[in-house]
Amino acid sequence: MPEGNIIHRLARVHHRWLAGRQFTADSPQGRFSQDARRLSGRTLLAVEAHGKHLFHHFEGGVHLHLHLGLFGNIRHFRAGAPPPSAACRLRLASPHATLYLSGPQSCELLSPEAERTLRARLGEDPLRPEASPARAFEALRRSRAPLATVLLDQERISGVGNILRAEALFLAHLPPQLPASELRPEDFERLWAALRLLLEDAARDGRIVTPHAPPTALTLPGKRREDRFTVYDREGQPCPRCATPIVRLALSGRGLFFCPSCQAPRGKKR
DNA sequence: TGCAGATGATGAG
C-alpha cells in the first residue's frame, strides 16, 4: 500500500519511537541473514524518507535502505509482537519496539556514498523541506509523454503513486492526457499544491482521503476503500463536481481514473 | 480453497 505519504509517515513514526535505541536484527525468511548480522547490535540514529524510499541510519555509517514496492509491508509493535510470518524478510527488535518487514522490493545495506548516488537520481519530493517546485516543473516539462505517465516517473517527482496521481490531477483540474511539455506555470502551481495537500494530509492521517470524498470517509472506520477517493477506483460513479461518470483507462498497464468532463483536454470541455 | 488483482520498479525485446 505504499506511496510517498506512507513512507514519510513510517519515517516520522520510526524516528520518534526508535531513534536512539539499539536493535537486534535477523531474517526469519533467511534472505537478509548476512546483512542482518551486520545490523545487529547497532544503535539507530535517524530515519528519513525520500519519495517512496525509506532510510534507517545506524551507527557506524551503516544505512538500511528499504523500498516497499507494490507488496511490501512494515508492521511495528511496541510490545507483545506476535511470531513473524515465514515471509518476514527482516525483524528489528529492541526491548521497546519490534519491526517486521515483508515483501519489500529493496532491502539492502548501503554505504553513505551509495545512498547519495541513489538519492541523486530521485526527483523532487513535495514532502521534503528542500523540495524545489521550480526544478519539479522543469523536470515535468522535459517530457512530451502524457502528464499522467510522467507523474509516476520517480526521477522527475518522487513519492507519487497511482492513487495520488489520479486524485491530484482531479483536484488540479488537469487532463491526464496533456503532454507534460505543455504544462503551464499556473497548471503546475495547482498540481504542486494538490500534491502537497494530499501527501501532507495522508502522511499525518495515515491514509489518503481527498477533499471531495464523501464525508463519511473520515468518520466511518469500516468505510469501503474507494469511498475515500474522488476518482480513483470509482469507475462509473458520478464525479462530485459535475456528475459525469468517472472513466477508467489502462495507461502503461495501470488503471488511470479521471472525470472526462471536468478534466477534458483544453478546448474540449463539455 | 484457489485465483485474480493490487497504492511499484526493472529489464528484455
Added chain:
DNA sequence: TCATCCTCTGCAG
C-alpha cells in the same frame, strides 16, 4: 509493452 519479482486480500465457487 510485456514479463517478472515479491506478499496479501477479497471474492467466487
